[in-house]
Amino acid sequence: MLKRWRAARKLSQLELALAAGVSQRHVSFLEVGRAQPSRDMVIQLANALSLPLREQNSLLGAAGFAPVYGETSLDDPSMGPIRQALDMLLRHQDPFPATVADRAWNLLQGNAAMHRLLALAGDAEAMWARVCPEGPRNVFKLTLHPEGMRPYIANWTDVAAELMLRTRREADATGHAALHALLDEVSAYPGVRSEWQVAQWARDPSPVLPVTLSKDGLELRLFTMISTFGTPQDITTDELRVESYFPADPHSEQVLRDMARTQALTA
Template sequence: MTTVALDTGVGPLLRSWREQRRISQLELALRADSSARHISFVETGRSRPSEDMILRLAEHLDIPVRERNALLVVAGYAPRYAQTALDDPAFGALREGMERLLHAYDPYPALVVDGRYNVVAANRGITMLLEGVAGHLLAPPLNAMRLTLHPEGLAPRIRNLREWRADLLAQMERQIALARSAELRELYEEVSGYPAPGGSDRADDAGPAGDGDGNGNGNGNGAIERSGPALPLPFALPLHIEHGGRVLSFVASIATFNTPMDVTVAELAIETFLPADRATADHLRSLTS
C-alpha cells in the first residue's frame, strides 16, 4: 500500500498529522513530555527529532504504524514495525484464532479484511449472502467494498442501499484521511462511481417485491417476506438485505487488534453482522440446522 512521499521532511509531515488531529503544539508537547518550542523546531526543520521522539509523537497523534515507519525512514532511521505476510508461519496462531472466531460466529456472517478491504477470511454466513454475485467479483482478491456496492454484487439486494452506501463511503473517506493511501483513494474513486440509488430507500417499503401491491403480506408472486424492522434501529444503522425470499436485517460491528506491532496485523479488521431481529436470527439458524 502506497504511503507518504519520502522526499517530504519529517517536520512538515509531523505538523500535517498534528493539524489533521486538531492538536496545538502546546497540547502535543504536554502529551509527549516535551516543550512547545521543541515541537516547533522539529516541525520547521530547525531540530532533528530522535527516533524515540518520532515514535512518541506518532503515538500521541495516533498515527498508523505503516505511516510511523514512513516517518522514521524520512528522518533517516530504520523502520520499527515489520510487515509480515499473513500466510507466514509466524502468524499460524493468529490465523487459527481468527478462523475459530469466524467459525464460532456461524451462522451469522463474519469476515476479516485487510487495509484495502480485501477479504482474507470469511465464514459460511458471508458465503450465504454472496449467492447470486457475479463471478468476476468473486475472483481473488475479493474486495468487500466492490462486493457490496457493485451493481452486479450485493447492491441490488440491499433494501436501504442509499443509507448503507453513504455510510461505507464515509468510512472509506475517514480511512483515506488516516492512511493517506493512493490505493485506497483509487478504490474509493471506483466504488463511489458505481450507480447511486435514486429515490427513497426500499427499506421503508413493506410491499412485496415484484407485484407492487404494497400490502406487505409476503404471499404474492415473487414476494419478499419481511423479517426485519421497517424503521431504523435506535442505536445503529442496520443493513437490510434480501436473501431467499426474505429481508434479513443486521447490525455490523468492527474489531481491530490492540497495540499491533506489525503493519499487516495493524490493518486487519474483523467485521461481524449481528441479527437485528429475532426473525433474522431464526432464519439463519434454520439454514444450518
C-alpha cells in the same frame, strides 16, 4: 507529515505536546522543520497520535530513520497463531456472518454464515466475477457495485455514504495508495454521489453500521462492527479488519439460525 497527522487527529499543538510529554514550542519547531527529532521522539509522537504501524514507519522514514515494524505475509509460519485466532473468531461467530479483510478491504477469509448470506443473492461466484473480474475479491466493491450486493441492500444509500466516509477519511489521513486507488474506482460506479467523495471531518464515523438486506420478500436487519488486533507488532496484523454481522431483531436472528441448521442437515 506531523502536522497532517495532528490535524487528522483533531489535536492542537498543545494537546499533542501534552500527550507526547514535550513542549508546544518543540512540536511547533518540528512541524516547520526548525528542529530535527530523535528516533525516540518520532516514536513518542507516533504513539501519542495513535498512528497505524505502517504510518509509524513512514514517519520514521521522513525523519531519516529506518522502519521499526516488519510486514509478514499471513501465510508465513510465524503467523500461525494469528491465523488460528482468526479461524476461531470466524467459527465462533457462526451462525452470524463475519469476514476478515486487509486495510484496502480485500477479502482474506469469510465464515460459513457469510457464504450463506451471499448465496441469498444467487450465484455468489458469478457475482464476485462481475464485481472483481481482476485482482482480489474486495468487500468494499461488493457492497457498492451495482452488480454486487447493492440491489439487495434496502438502505444502500446510508450504507454507501458511511463506508465512503470511513474509507475516504482513512485514505486522506494516511495517503495509503491502495485506498486512494480503490476510492477512485468505486467513485466511478453509477449512483455513487459526489459528496461522498470528500472526507467529512466534522463528524466521526458511526461505531456500528445498520444493514438491511431484502430479497424476494425476505428481510434481514443486521448491524456490523469492525474489530482490530489491540497490540499488533507487525504491519499485516495491524491492518487486519474483522467485520462481524449481528442480527438487529429476533426475526433476523431466527432466519440466520435456520439457514445454518438447514445447511447442517443437507451437508
